[in-house]
Amino acid sequence: GDSVTQMxxxxxxxxxxxxxxxxxxxxTGYPSLFWYVQYPGEGLQLLLKATxxxxxxxxxxxxxTYRKETTSFHLEKGSVQVSDSAVYFCALDTGRRALTFGxxxxxxxxx
Amino acid sequence: GAGVSQTPSNKVTEKGKYVELRCDPxxxxxxxxxxxxxxxxxxxxxxxxxxxxxxxxxGLPNDRFFAVRPEGSVxxxxxxxxxxxxxxxxxxxxxxxPNNYGYTFGxxxxxxxx
Numbered sequence: 001g002d003s004v005t006q007m008x009x010x011x012x013x014x015x016x017x018x019x020x021x022x023x024x025x026x027x028t029g030y031p032s033l034f035w036y037v038q039y040p041g042e043g044l045q046l047l048l049k050a051t052x053x054x055x056x057x058x059x060x061x062x063x064x065t066y067r068k069e070t071t072s073f074h075l076e077k078g079s080v081q082v083s084d085s086a087v088y089f090c091a092l093d094t095g096r097r098a099l100t101f102g103x104x105x106x107x108x109x110x111x
Numbered sequence: 112g113a114g115v116s117q118t119p120s121n122k123v124t125e126k127g128k129y130v131e132l133r134c135d136p137x138x139x140x141x142x143x144x145x146x147x148x149x150x151x152x153x154x155x156x157x158x159x160x161x162x163x164x165x166x167x168x169x170g171l172p173n174d175r176f177f178a179v180r181p182e183g184s185v186x187x188x189x190x191x192x193x194x195x196x197x198x199x200x201x202x203x204x205x206x207x208x209p210n211n212y213g214y215t216f217g218x219x220x221x222x223x224x225x
Contacts, residue, residue, distance in 0.1 A: 043115070098169075099144075099154070
């Protein structure tokens with residue numbers, strides 16, 4: 001079945017550090033890929049998405065590139081801020097309209 | 112409404128009781144989804160409605176779980192004979208249609224079965 005594997009957290013960084021959160025997937029066909037973010041006390045929000053191979057999703061300084069050859073969709077940001085502290089979820093959709101999520105990675109950014 | 116509203120925000124119930132969780136989607140959104148998020152895990156798909164009908168209920172774990180959306184707007188997730196393992200945050204999301212990935216999630220209902 002479909003599955004998403006994320007690096008375990010928490011990831012603790014200092015402000016302005018470079019961020020990478022790894023995400024790999026297993027799916028039949030060609031899924032669409034997503035990153036969602038959950039800030040403390042808030043609901044899940046779509047951060048970015050990519051719907052086909054080699055697409056790059058970007059938003060708020062975050063980027064992720066759909067790599068079909070390595071079945072990966074790693075999240076990156078060049079300079080994190082304290083306000084980026086949250087839980088990040090990688091997810092896919094194979095067309096069923098039901099998202100398959102990873103287990104989440106908690107990011108803690110220290111001033 | 113402005114966002115997806117879920118009520119109650121917290122629910123504590125005794126093992127064996129029946130509970131109902133409500134989701135009020137964004138006005139005009141035809142697609143509605145229920146997910147369950149256990150502690151330390153990502154959300155798991157339960158059921159998807161397109162309009163009034165359940166287009167995909169393959170994620171419902173067993174026949175104690177049931178959901179309805181009689182008028183194509185508000186949805187209710189119903190859990191019979193609750194078990195301690197049902198304790199989780201139940202999330203609802205809606206989108207404008209089946210091909211729109213702009214899901215908006217509610218803040219969830221935290222269900223605790225004691």
